[in-house]
Amino acid sequence: MSRRRDRYDFVIVGGGSAGCALANRLSADPGTSVLVLEAGHSDWRIDPFVHMPAALPFPIGSRLYDWRYETEPEPEMHGRRVYHARGKVLGGSSSINGMIFQRGNPLDYERWAGDKGLEQWDYRHCLPYFKRMETLMVDGRRAADRWRGGSGPLVLERGPATNPLFGAFFEAAQQAGYPLTDDVNGYRQEGFARFDRNVHRGRRLSAARAYLHPVLDRPNLRVETLALATRVTFEGTRATGVDYLRAGRSQRHVGAGEVVLCGGAINTPQLMQLSGIGDPAHLQPLGVEVVHDLPGVGENLQDHLEVYIQYASQLPVSIAPGLTWPKRPGIAANWLFRRQGLGATNHFEGGGFARSNDDVDWPNLMFHFLPVAIRYDGSAPTQGHGYQVHIGPMYADTRGWVRIHDTDPRHKPRMLFNYLTTPNDRREWVEAVRVAREILNQPAFAPFNGGELSPGPGVESDEEILDWVRKDAETALHPSCTAKMGVDDMSVTDPDSMRVHGVEGLRVVDASVFPYVTNGNIYAPVMMVAEKAADLILGNTPLAPDDTPYYRHRDDSPLFPPGDPRNGEPAPARVAAAFAPSIHPREHPHAARQDDLQPDAHSATGEDTP
Numbered sequence: 001m002s003r004r005r006d007r008y009d010f011v012i013v014g015g016g017s018a019g020c021a022l023a024n025r026l027s028a029d030p031g032t033s034v035l036v037l038e039a040g041h042s043d044w045r046i047d048p049f050v051h052m053p054a055a056l057p058f059p060i061g062s063r064l065y066d067w068r069y070e071t072e073p074e075p076e077m078h079g080r081r082v083y084h085a086r087g088k089v090l091g092g093s094s095s096i097n098g099m100i101f102q103r104g105n106p107l108d109y110e111r112w113a114g115d116k117g118l119e120q121w122d123y124r125h126c127l128p129y130f131k132r133m134e135t136l137m138v139d140g141r142r143a144a145d146r147w148r149g150g151s152g153p154l155v156l157e158r159g160p161a162t163n164p165l166f167g168a169f170f171e172a173a174q175q176a177g178y179p180l181t182d183d184v185n186g187y188r189q190e191g192f193a194r195f196d197r198n199v200h201r202g203r204r205l206s207a208a209r210a211y212l213h214p215v216l217d218r219p220n221l222r223v224e225t226l227a228l229a230t231r232v233t234f235e236g237t238r239a240t241g242v243d244y245l246r247a248g249r250s251q252r253h254v255g256a257g258e259v260v261l262c263g264g265a266i267n268t269p270q271l272m273q274l275s276g277i278g279d280p281a282h283l284q285p286l287g288v289e290v291v292h293d294l295p296g297v298g299e300n301l302q303d304h305l306e307v308y309i310q311y312a313s314q315l316p317v318s319i320a321p322g323l324t325w326p327k328r329p330g331i332a333a334n335w336l337f338r339r340q341g342l343g344a345t346n347h348f349e350g351g352g353f354a355r356s357n358d359d360v361d362w363p364n365l366m367f368h369f370l371p372v373a374i375r376y377d378g379s380a381p382t383q384g385h386g387y388q389v390h391i392g393p394m395y396a397d398t399r400g401w402v403r404i405h406d407t408d409p410r411h412k413p414r415m416l417f418n419y420l421t422t423p424n425d426r427r428e429w430v431e432a433v434r435v436a437r438e439i440l441n442q443p444a445f446a447p448f449n450g451g452e453l454s455p456g457p458g459v460e461s462d463e464e465i466l467d468w469v470r471k472d473a474e475t476a477l478h479p480s481c482t483a484k485m486g487v488d489d490m491s492v493t494d495p496d497s498m499r500v501h502g503v504e505g506l507r508v509v510d511a512s513v514f515p516y517v518t519n520g521n522i523y524a525p526v527m528m529v530a531e532k533a534a535d536l537i538l539g540n541t542p543l544a545p546d547d548t549p550y551y552r553h554r555d556d557s558p559l560f561p562p563g564d565p566r567n568g569e570p571a572p573a574r575v576a577a578a579f580a581p582s583i584h585p586r587e588h589p590h591a592a593r594q595d596d597l598q599p600d601a602h603s604a605t606g607e608d609t610p
């Protein structure tokens with residue numbers, strides 16, 4: 001790694017997901033000097049809590065890895081503060097996240113492009129960057145196609161999902177009227193499938209491991225860990241550098257041709273506000289000298305909330321026994337020496353996307369299935385066997401904020417998401433729980449179903465469901481959109497250059513710049529943004545737009561890519577049976593759309609059963 005200088009062409013604040021990708025791309029030209037300031041420690045190769053996929057619950061809540069945020073009391077969550085983990089280590093949240101890789105629906109990007117100024121962020125402009133960043137592996141083989149990449153730094157491995165409970169889940173989804181799909185990141189997101197994960201050869205492949213470590217020997221790239229950026233310095237409205245606190249003690253300053261903020265959707269608006277960029281009505285009473293009046297900084301906060309619907313299993317097939325303390329040394333040894341076994345998986349090996357009502361244009365619900373009943377923090381409702389789905393609405397219309405409350409950069413900012421505060425959000429929550437239960441109560445689960453553990457039979461009416469959600473829901477950990485791209489008065493970031501409006505020498509590249517949260521986990525979209533932003537910052541010719549088709553149910557698109565022979569196959573009896581009154585005793589929004597599902601012959605015969 002290069003020696004420390006007084007000034008760099010680019011100072012990247014935050015060596016997290018986007019920061020690592022940018023560090024790689026910006027330092028590719030040996031004539032460009034790049035410094036990464038990361039508040040957390042290094043992701044040492046020997047650290048099993050970062051690198052062992054199944055160890056993912058351990059860093060959460062630890063001050064050694066996690067910023068440990070919590071919300072203000074949420075008004076519609078019984079005044080509860082919701083805990084928010086955020087990675088504080090090289091690789092950022094990608095070093096502690098669940099490793100689930102979801103691009104979001106192509107129509108998410110059409111929605112982005114519907115905002116003035118974001119025309120170049122539609123799906124056809126984003127797809128080439130999704131492909132550039134990834135190498136997809138399915139069952140040990142490279143699996144690039146028209147939708148997927150085959151030579152990018154992020155190696156993705158598709159979950160094996162071989163536990164019989166996954167088989168029951170995929171079967172049950174079809175019985176409830178929801179099709180399978182070949183690839184939720186490919187032609188059709190809608191449907192159920194095995195999931196791609198940032199796991200390679202049994203290890204987590206974080207953004208740091210994929211993008212940063214391979215280029216750390218570049219003489220023009222330097223990374224400083226334990227370096228908390230405390231302020232962006234300005235001359236007038238031009239950013240000149242960054243003040244930072246090294247190892248909690250020594251104050252340092254570094255000069256910058258450009259400062260790129262990659263601190264994530266909570267810390268980036270915090271640092272902007274500390275540096276005098278934000279709403280003067282908020283900053284001046286705190287004694288912050290205003291550099292530029294930009295009221296959108298910290299506003300427009302979005303997220304996904306989720307619950308776990310947990311069942312006991314009558315058959316002893318879940319992975320619960322493998323997670324007991326006596327079994328852990330064996331699992332750890334198997335992982336350490338062979339990179340195999342229960343330690344080598346994130347367990348999120350499959351799930352799916354569905355529409356809970358016909359008002360929505362693309363799936364508004366996401367399901368993660370786990371062959372065990374356990375919460376993120378490791379607590380379990382049963383000592384025996386179980387299984388669960390994580391479920392929640394994917395584009396809630398609630399909006400929140402992140403705001404500093406004093407000028408000490410070591411203090412956490414305040415934040416409020418306003419979960420469940422809109423009628424539409426509440427409606428979708430009730431639908432989400434009902435759809436999940438409908439799937440979990442299909443005949444495919446009959447041999448396993450030992451009864452619902454959570455929320456349990458006492459939670460039936462809409463009000464009971466909402467009350468349970470208020471008490472039980474957790475964040476899916478996707479805060480975003482607090483420095484949104486756009487050109488309206490509440491926008492913060494210019495979509496064509498990632499520059500912060502109204503100042504020079506300052507850009508933002510992380511989850512803050514999303515205008516709207518996408519309909520799945522957001523790591524993949526963050527990385528796509530970083531890849532595209534690198535070209536915008538460097539002035540490279542952007543990758544040519546890609547017109548590869550994708551599924552839109554409103555347009556009566558075929559269920560499989562145009563030309564796929566499966567589109568012509570008749571619906572098998574089993575899919576038709578899924579709509580029989582005995583299985584669908586009450587009306588379901590999808591029952592009216594059998595025509596959508598009829599051609600799903602191939603999936604339903606099991607030929608592409610994940």
Ligand SMILES: Cc1cc2nc3c(=O)[nH]c(=O)nc-3n(C[C@H](O)[C@H](O)[C@H](O)COP(=O)(O)OP(=O)(O)OC[C@H]3O[C@@H](n4cnc5c(N)ncnc54)[C@H](O)[C@@H]3O)c2cc1C
Binds near residue numbers: 037229
């Ligand atoms: C526990 C957890 C599980 C998740 N699971 C998934 C999942 O399975 N799939 C998925 O797609 N998404 C998941 N997410 C979300 C996803 O990982 C994040 O949204 C994404 O990685 C955010 O990327 P980012 O670049 O915006 O920020 P981060 O990756 O969080 O990077 C920000 C970096 O900036 C550093 N930083 C912040 N402030 C400063 C400062 N002042 N000075 C210096 N450095 C600073 C931080 O320490 C951090 O390293 C999860 C998140 C968490 C926390």
